[in-house]
Amino acid sequence: MTEPLLSVRGLHAGYGPFQVLHGIDLDVHPGEIVAVLGANGVGKTTLNRTLSGLLAPSAGTIRFDGADLTRADHAAIVRAGLIHVPEGRRVFPNLSVRDNLLLGAYARGRADRGATLERVLTIFPRLRERLAQHAGSMSGGEQQMLAIGRGLMGQPRLLILDEPSLGLSPRLTEDLFSLIATLHQDGLSILLVEQNVVQSLAIARRAFVIEHGHVALSAAAAQLTEDPRLRAAYLGL
Amino acid sequence: MISLSILEAGLVNGLLTGGVYALIALGLTLIYGVLHIVNFAHGSLLMVAMFGGWMLVEWAHLDPYAALPLMIVVMFAIGWGLYAGVIGRISGGDDRRILLATLGVAIVLDNLALVLFTGDTRTIETPYQFAVIEAGPLLLSVPKLISFGVAIVLALLLWAFMARTDMGRAIRAVAREPDGARLVGIRPGRIFALAYGIGIACLGAAACLLLPTFYVSPQVGNVFVLTAFTIVVLGGMGSFPGAVVGGLLIGVTESLGGLFLGESLGPIGISLVFILVLLFRPTGLFRAAR
Ligand SMILES: Nc1ncnc2c1ncn2[C@@H]1O[C@H](COP(=O)(O)OP(=O)(O)OP(=O)(O)O)[C@@H](O)[C@H]1O
Ligand SMILES: [Mg+2]
Numbered sequence: 086m087t088e089p090l091l092s093v094r095g096l097h098a099g100y101g102p103f104q105v106l107h108g109i110d111l112d113v114h115p116g117e118i119v120a121v122l123g124a125n126g127v128g129k130t131t132l133n134r135t136l137s138g139l140l141a142p143s144a145g146t147i148r149f150d151g152a153d154l155t156r157a158d159h160a161a162i163v164r165a166g167l168i169h170v171p172e173g174r175r176v177f178p179n180l181s182v183r184d185n186l187l188l189g190a191y192a193r194g195r196a197d198r199g200a201t202l203e204r205v206l207t208i209f210p211r212l213r214e215r216l217a218q219h220a221g222s223m224s225g226g227e228q229q230m231l232a233i234g235r236g237l238m239g240q241p242r243l244l245i246l247d248e249p250s251l252g253l254s255p256r257l258t259e260d261l262f263s264l265i266a267t268l269h270q271d272g273l274s275i276l277l278v279e280q281n282v283v284q285s286l287a288i289a290r291r292a293f294v295i296e297h298g299h300v301a302l303s304a305a306a307a308q309l310t311e312d313p314r315l316r317a318a319y320l321g322l
Numbered sequence: 323m324i325s326l327s328i329l330e331a332g333l334v335n336g337l338l339t340g341g342v343y344a345l346i347a348l349g350l351t352l353i354y355g356v357l358h359i360v361n362f363a364h365g366s367l368l369m370v371a372m373f374g375g376w377m378l379v380e381w382a383h384l385d386p387y388a389a390l391p392l393m394i395v396v397m398f399a400i401g402w403g404l405y406a407g408v409i410g411r412i413s414g415g416d417d418r419r420i421l422l423a424t425l426g427v428a429i430v431l432d433n434l435a436l437v438l439f440t441g442d443t444r445t446i447e448t449p450y451q452f453a454v455i456e457a458g459p460l461l462l463s464v465p466k467l468i469s470f471g472v473a474i475v476l477a478l479l480l481w482a483f484m485a486r487t488d489m490g491r492a493i494r495a496v497a498r499e500p501d502g503a504r505l506v507g508i509r510p511g512r513i514f515a516l517a518y519g520i521g522i523a524c525l526g527a528a529a530c531l532l533l534p535t536f537y538v539s540p541q542v543g544n545v546f547v548l549t550a551f552t553i554v555v556l557g558g559m560g561s562f563p564g565a566v567v568g569g570l571l572i573g574v575t576e577s578l579g580g581l582f583l584g585e586s587l588g589p590i591g592i593s594l595v596f597i598l599v600l601l602f603r604p605t606g607l608f609r610a611a612r
Contacts, residue, residue, distance in 0.1 A: 139504055163507035175502030177495040184491050191488060192507025239506065 088151070090115045090274050091136075091167070091243055096145035098135040105131040107298035108145065113243060118265070118275045120285040120306060122320065123295035129278045130172050132295070133247050136276075137169035138162040150242060163192040166242030170249065172278075174232040178221025182212055185220050185231055189238025198238075205234045208264070226257045233264070244268070245276045250284075262288060282320050286310045294319045327459045332581040333574055338466040340573020341473035342531050346546055347553035347565040348477055349524030355560030356497045356517040359417055362424040363404070364550060365543025366431040367522050371397050371529035372538045373439060379446045379533065386446065386533040387468065393526035401522025405515040415511075435540035443539045451534045469531035476527055477566050480520070484562070493517050497560070549576075552592060556599050558606030567607060571595065 089112040099105040105128040113119045123129050134140040136147060138159035147155045149167050157165070177185050186205060190198045206213040209230045215223065220231055229249055236244055246265070250258040258281060266288050269275055279285040286292060286306045294302040294309075302309070302319050309315050346368060353361045371393055378389040404427060412426075413419035453464035484490035495503045496513040503510055528546075536542070553572050557564025572592055579591025599607060 137505060139501065158509075159504045160507040160509055163505070169505050171501070171505060175499055175505065177499050177502060179498045180491065180494055184494075187488070188491050188495055188503075188506050188508070190506075191492060195488075235506065 087114055089113060089148075090117075090150055091276070092146075092148040093136070094146045094148075096132070096135060096142055096147065098131060098140055098142045098145075100131075100140075104143070105298055106135065106142075109295070109298070110300055111293055111303075113274055113276055115274055116269070116272055117291065118269050118277055118289045120289035120292040121276060121278045121295065122282055122285070122292055127295050128298055129295060130247055133169055133171070133245050133276075133278060136162075136245060137167065139169075160192055163239055166240065167245070168236045168239045168241035168243070169245040170232050170236040170247065172247040172251065174225075174228045176220040176228050176231050176235065178219065180220060181217050182220055182223070182231055183216040185235050186212070186238050189235035190240075192239060201238055201240060205237050208237070208267075209234050225252045226254070229253065229257075229261070237268075241273065243274045243276060245278070247278045248280060249277075250279060250281050258284070283310075328581065329578075331460055332577045334460055334462065335466070336574035336577025337570055338463070338470040338573070339577065340570035341470035342528050342569075343546070343549055343553055343573050344477060344566045344569025345473045345524050345528045345531070346550045347557065347569050348480060348562065349521035349528075350550050351554045351557065351560055351562065351565040352480075352493075352524075353518055353521040354554060356493055357417075357420060357514055358497075359421045359424065360551070361518075361521065362421065363427040363431065364521075364525070365547030366428040366435075367397070367401070367543070368525045368529060368546055369435060369538075369540060369543035370400070370431055371522075371525045372533065372536075372542055373435065374526070375530045375533050376444060376446060376538045386448065386530045387472075390472070390527055390530035393530050394523045395526075397526030397529075398519045398523035402515050402519035404522070405518035406511075409518070410511060410514060432540060432543075439540060441540060443537045445537045446533055448534050463535070465534035469535075472527070472531055474566075476524070477562075480524070481562055483520075489516065493520075549592070552596055556596055556606055558608040561606065561608040564606055564608035 091113040093109055093111040096106055096109040097104060109132060121129055121132065131140065135142050138157060142155060145155070146153065149165055152165065154162055154165060154167070177188065186202055187198065190201060211227060212230060212234055215227065220228060223231065233246070233249065250261055253261060262284050265275060265277065269288070277285055277289060286309055289306040292304060292306045292309050293300050302315065304315065350361055350364050374396060375386055375389050375393050378384045378392065379386055408427065409420055409423040412423045450464050454461040455464060484494060492503065492508045492513050493516065496508060496510045500510045549572060553565060553568035556572070557568030572595070575591045575595045576588065580588035583590060
């Protein structure tokens with residue numbers, strides 16, 4: 086197997102005395118979609134925040150593309166191409182769609198920004214129609230598209246998506262999953278945190294189930310989908 | 323009965339004065355919009371800028387308008403340094419502590435100025451300080467015209483910077499969504515220092531525009547800062563157009579108030595306009611695009 090793009094070992098992190106992650110081990114290989122599953126409050130977002138440098142780990146290592154990013158600051162992590170589309174979108178509500186997208190390339194600078202913008206707008210024609218609109222006045226689904234578009238503007242090598250389907254209608258959720266599949270076919274590596282277990286497993290290659298701050302199960306997505314005992318034990322399905 | 327020409331003169335005069343008010347308020351509203359605190363050091367830093375300009379004029383024999391670009395740079399550096407070295411450090415990002423830190427800076431600067439310059443009032447002399455040009459029935463003060471023009475140009479430049487550059491976008495982004503900003507690689511601490519620096523740089527410009535027609539003393543900031551606070555609240559806290567329109571409105575109100583009510587009662591006019599605006603628009607004239 087190839088060298089992993091992202092390799093996490095023994096990661097501990099949390100909020101002051103309140104530790105949430107107690108030694109996470111996780112790999113993402115180039116071109117893979119990896120699903121991270123787990124109950125509410127188990128620490129999936131905490132993991133994403135730690136990977137993207139918003140939260141400092143208390144122990145463990147994060148290697149990305151051969152470099153040690155454990156202590157790297159968030160700007161260096163973005164520049165390395167590890168880009169996090171957060172839970173709750175976090176678009177800039179007071180900025181136009183266009184300015185939101187342009188800021189997605191903030192860490193990279195202006196070189197080839199126009200071409201990237203063009204590519205993102207081709208993926209999201211709806212954003213092109215609304216370039217001048219304030220992001221805060223868009224619908225939840227549009228804001229999610231914008232959040233992903235902003236992430237793509239940074240030319241990610243690994244895209245972390247934290248509950249992108251949260252609050253979307255079933256139809257929009259379906260669109261979203263086919264979009265994720267398309268991005269993956271274009272070669273993007275994706276770490277997908279989702280509540281839509283069935284749909285996530287359908288597009289992911291592998292899945293990690295987090296329980297009590299540990300990886301309780303790491304398996305091929307197909308295996309997790311097909312084995313009724315695993316489904317019952319880890320996903321409550 | 324006040325004749326029409328006097329009324330016109332008062333109106334134009336107020337408008338011209340309002341330009342500088344707008345500039346001072348722009349700095350205040352920018353800092354408020356990003357840091358979400360009222361910069362209590364604003365008046366004191368205006369005073370520092372005026373003394374800086376005064377020294378350049380008196381000691382280096384610069385024209386105040388030639389000193390203006392220099393003072394913009396100097397005040398930007400002072401603002402940046404104050405935030406990066408003192409305010410940001412003391413506060414650790416906590417809003418209440420930022421507020422207190424700016425208050426502390428104000429107290430130190432005010433007293434430092436008293437020690438260095440005593441409480442005396444100083445003025446500069448320029449060949450054009452009493453120059454006027456005729457515009458129809460009106461006599462317009464040349465330094466006030468210049469100050470108005472420069473203030474408006476600077477306000478437009480600042481607006482273009484905020485709207486069209488990545489730094490401007492980053493400042494606006496951090497103001498509302500610091501976590502989202504981090505995720506695109508923006509460092510909010512640097513942006514705060516930048517925004518504070520720009521807000522203070524506005525004072526460098528305002529100081530040089532005021533020098534030809536105003537005095538300098540360690541208390542001079544107080545004269546303007548209350549007006550600037552009024553403008554910021556009246557215009558809509560954090561709003562750029564609000565600061566500019568509010569500045570001009572308050573300039574005119576002050577001038578007409580003085581005309582109708584006399585020097586001592588004139589300021590009542592400002593309070594009246596203030597109360598009226600907030601009565602009908604409690605968030606100010608412009609809802610800040612925040
Ligand atoms: N800023 C914070 N300060 C303190 N505790 C926090 C903070 N953010 C999250 N927590 C706690 O950390 C734990 C993990 O939260 P996290 O948001 O990572 O869970 P999650 O798996 O993403 O949940 P969800 O599926 O609901 O999004 C929870 O118990 C939560 O209450
Ligand atoms: Mg979460």
